[in-house]
Amino acid sequence: MASKSSLLKVILLGDGGVGKSSLMNRYVTNKFDTHLFHTIGVEFLNKDVEVDGHMVTLQIWDTAGQERFRSLRTPFYRGSDCCLLTFSVDDSQSFLNLGNWRKEFIYYADVKEPETFPFVVLGNKLDVTERQVSTEEAQQWCQENGNYSYYETSAKDATNVASAFEEAVRRVLAMEDRAEHLIPTDTVNLHRKPRSNTTCC
């Protein structure tokens, strides 16, 4: 399949209020609204990007973070190509919950090989002065849990947001390359639905 125009599904997970929607909006629309509503239900936005010469449509899914809504959020995990585990650097609890989010994702997305699945960790709200989670702590966690890429971002001032999403794309593409090497025939990635735009079938 032509991976050039492929659709990558990326999902943002993390505690309520860590800035998932803000990260998505910053990346897709380059806007930031301090007073953005908290997400109810599930939303997604598409963005076409070129990463290392590959054109991809990034479909970014944003969910309600409260535990209560788990049952309504988890059905949307399936088919994700990458998961962005998000916490807020000024909220240690949200950092401590990363492992739970990871497990929830692996479980409900039905990830076959959790060890190699591309996770990217985002420590958001870098702009806030009172940090509760240090860079070292976060990096250590990433190292210990699967050598994930770690990005400290600020949706508010746009720091590292694009880089983080691009890293997600890279991770997925790298996975794909590896898979192609392993099975070097004309395989079809079932998760990928090549699509030129959203309205046409």
Next chain:
Amino acid sequence: MPKCKQQQRSPTPFPARRAAPGPPRMRVLYEHEGVFIHSSSEDSEDQGLLVSGFLRIIDKDGEAIVDYKPLEDAVDPTNMLCAGKDSSSVVEWTQCPPEKPHRTVDQQQSCETEWDMVNTISFRRKPYTNGEGGQKNTNKWAFSISAVDLKSITVSAEGWTHVTFHLKDDTALPTIHFHQGGSEGFMECLRKCVCPSDESLFFVSAFNKALSQSFENLLDDTNYGLVQKLKKDPYTTTLGGFSKVTNYIYDAFRGSDLEYRQRPPEEMADLLGEVIPGLEINQQEEPGFEVITRVDLGPRPVVRRREPLTVEGWLKYQDPEGRMRNVPDLKKNIFKGGLCHAARKEAWKFLLGFFPWESTYEERKVLQKRKTDEYFRMKLQWRSVSEEQERRNSKLRDYKSLIEKDVNRTDRNNKYYEGLDNPGLILLHDILMTYCMYDFDLGYVQGMSDLLSPILFVMESEVDAFWCFVSFMDQLHDNFEEQMQGMKTQLIQLSTLLRLLDLAFWNYLESQDSGYLYFCFRWLLIRFKRELHFPDVLRLWEVMWTGLPCQNFHLLVCCAILDSEKQKIMDRHYGFNEILKHINELSMKLDIEEILHKSESICLQIKNCKVRVCLQAGVDVHSSSPSVTRQLLFLCAQDIPPSVGEILGLTAAYDTQTAECGKPDSSHLTRALHRPEQAVSNGHRHLTETPRGVCTAAFIS
């Protein structure tokens, strides 16, 4: 007396040892794991409990026993029965290693230890607490009944199949849910066991394919993580097997001499032909049980809305002591036009039930005083929690942290809540915290701040806003509960309505895996709060609070909005994602008056249907062949579908209308439809749940 026993067993409930030579001789005829009891619906104490267990049919010295045993009993390897790979085959009891069940249990346990959060809902097991001796293996959900004690069995499907046994002494056992399939085999096996000449035993089937698909994704992931792994759980197979069940039903009837035999087929046919003119009959090639679904609801009446009720208008309904008079008329006025903003502060307290309509000024003063005290007492409770205490109260801490975050993200573009250190934010915060004290089990759930914000905006008083919010939450409590049962129910009801109103669209959604209407989640959770402009939310809510023109009017509001969007969705061939996106993006683009017009119009359209009869059998009314008789039976002796009439609370209206019709034909039909205890249906699609008691006609003209 039935031999229904709450099993009191020794630690080895099903004595595999006894399977060896000693009596009694037992054979497992059927066995299936992953059959559930939802305790929440059976016993409020154990709310939210899902009991997973084994269902078996055992031949005990020629007596067929239906045995249900919760997993914790069943996992003991010494208790394990082995029914062989093919559950329909009969295998002697042996003591063989229970591979499959064990794997299941391991999975669950690993999951539990890994992350409590994932499993707070699923698979919590509860030991029998009030039993004598507190035997460890006794479980109050276990039951074991002899097939001869069965009076009837209700089989329904809402995304999965569930079965209820009714015993001859009129007790009903807890409904068992086949979340992991297997109902077909069970019914088949039971059918073989039960003596067909037992006239009193019928199978009441209420299969519902309509919803089978719909909740699949939602529910299996929701509560039954394991089911997700069995995604392929064959609904289709279940439904395919359904024909066997209906055949069985017929066989059962044929074996007996029922009243319908006395009614000549011609008479029945005429009856139907007259009562339901224009009925589209879709006769299958094979004699079978085709479902008739096509219904013409008739035109949508034009409705007029009125001007909002003014303060003067409101006061006209008040007597000198302050009692509100002619409340039905008042409500109708509010329904038709809403309220002027100035009238809201007073009127909302009545509409929400904070003030009783018949109360006097004096009584309200007393009430307000009492409620003020009560409010501040509860407020003091959380305010006096020290940091130390808070450290030890993770629940309160979590609520507080989320409230602080969400209050800062609620209607901040509204003047009333904008800017830094807006006092409105503090009020929102304090009221929500106090609500946590008022209902600590529910606590704070995202969405509540959305519900409170307009109320506080109108009330401009902390105490009044709190109590009005409490009333509103009383209506919406189920939406926010751990299991979100309210949301599930509403989505199912909405699906039922939509199916009646617009089958083509409903089919389209179904074909796009969107039949469970997830995209309406936000609408329903917070009653369109995020979909409409702030002033329009106020209008919609006050209209809804009148309770007019029917119950669950908000579902018709959903239908009205969807009605306006369906063409776009279908023409552009939107798929699952696009539908979700399209609906999400309707936010702030909707016209409240247009929606209210259409919703009311749809309601009238449904109400205007003169006879609502739910047809579920394909009937050739002009034929007099015996097969028609049989089909007529299915048609007439229909199990009540909760149907549109029930959802909208129009059942009473139906009765009246039928009575008003005064036609002998329709009363005939009604009588035919009211034959109790012969409830049989082969409805593939319509039904969602079983009614109590008799069979009745339901929706559709």
